[in-house]
Amino acid sequence: MVKPIILITMGDPAGSGPEIILKALSHPELQGIARYVIVGDLKVLMRAKEVVNARKLSLTVVSDPEEVSDELFSVGVIDLGNVDIEKLVYGRPSVMGGKTSYEYIVTAVNLIKSGKGHALVTAPISKESLYLAGYDYPGHTELLAELAGVDVVKMMLVFKHLRVSHVTTHVSLRRAIELVRKDNIYLTIRLTHEALTKLFGIDNPKIGVAGLNPHASEGGLFGDEEEKEIIPAIKLALREGIRVEGPYPPDTIFYRAYHDREFDAVIAMYHDQGHIPIKMIGLLEGVNLTLGLPFIRTSPDHGTVWDKAGKGTAKETAMLEAIKLAITLARGKT
Incomplete structure (x- = not known):
């Protein structure tokens, strides 16, 4: 070799x-x-x-x-x-x-x-x-x-088998919410899928998508970004044959990915949403992989x-x- x-x-x-x-x-x-x-x-x-x-x-x-x-x-x-x-x-x-x-x-x-x-x-x-x-x-x-x-790259953080890609990163929280749009979310899903298959060699990987709002908006009670932007992005990815699910509540999806190994990667909507779970369990071992x-x-x-x-x-x-x-x-x- x-x-x-x-x-x-x-x-x-x-x-x-x-x-x-x-x-x-x-x-x-x-x-x-x-x-x-x-x-x-x-x-x-x-x-x-x-x-x-x-x-x-x-x-x-x-x-x-x-x-x-x-x-x-x-x-x-x-x-x-x-x-x-x-x-x-x-x-x-x-x-x-x-x-x-x-x-x-x-x-x-x-x-x-x-x-x-x-x-x-x-x-x-x-x-x-x-x-x-x-x-x-x-x-x-x-x-x-x-x-x-x-033109576009995305950040994936890796700790052991937990992989988290970010729709947005180094912007204010207000700006991050503005950037949670269908095309941006879809692009993150697609780049994540490509990395999982081509770089990590995972056949037919499963991707979980976190919601933006508490409880992934609870059917629209806590915001409409899930209905207007996140779900349409997921549907677009599904039509292209990508195995993706969500949006799931942000407070449980990372546990499901790490402890239950339910997902090969998780899509986080903004910087701290994705960084906190990685750093909670892998502060001294986490790795940043640039997608795109x-x-x-x-x-x-x-x-x-x-x-x-x-x-x-x-x-x-x-x-x-x-x-x-x-x-x-x-x-x-x-």
Whole structure:
């Protein structure tokens, strides 16, 4: 079996990204199953290597991901050399942090679009740093969509067998309600179905759809979005042969998906509706998978962990799971 090349962006250099990457790559279970290339700054990575005591790892600068060694604990580095290490202050957003993390993403996307990698894993960036550097993106997902040349992407969070796709994400609750529309819901269902079949290899997956209102509106008593928007979207998906049910009350559907394994994925209407159940049971292990991109992209479902940056104490569990999921999905593509 071909060992997939996993590209990993370093994230904001002032955050915990460099440390959790190296801690994750030090795990024996990742050895011999893939090849790893970090797109970042070697100086920052070498400092992080000392902080986390990642003695096993060998970091080698490469100009092409395909040059990376197949030896255990060997990691390639595409070194952009764009961090002024003397001015690096851990735990704070900055212009430098936004500029450099943006450049890592652009470089990695260009590499994977040119066939130089099988999957992309992104370490956390700071939205504030991006804004300070002049980049007007709500987060990774929107930036990746622009770089990939696609109009619509959706966020799926994964923890073990619980998969939750979101109709809306980084908008106000008021705006999220406005965006709960038939076409948007249907698109989320379709992209979820495609991911379950093509990436996860699930035959005839079953998708459950959460309502927007309490009790999924209880027949119209608590709102009409279910009747006007959600049900028509479900009917459209059913006509296309997608196995989908709902809308079901949001306060029980996630339990049914996780504990009863009734659904292969759940469609959440807005950010917190989908994030809370994932983080309640998998805060340190949840993975973000972007749907709709022409390549595989995963990331840990947490931020920069500013308060632990530079200390080596940030947990690498979610990064480890993000890399493992990327490898699993990439194997189906290699």
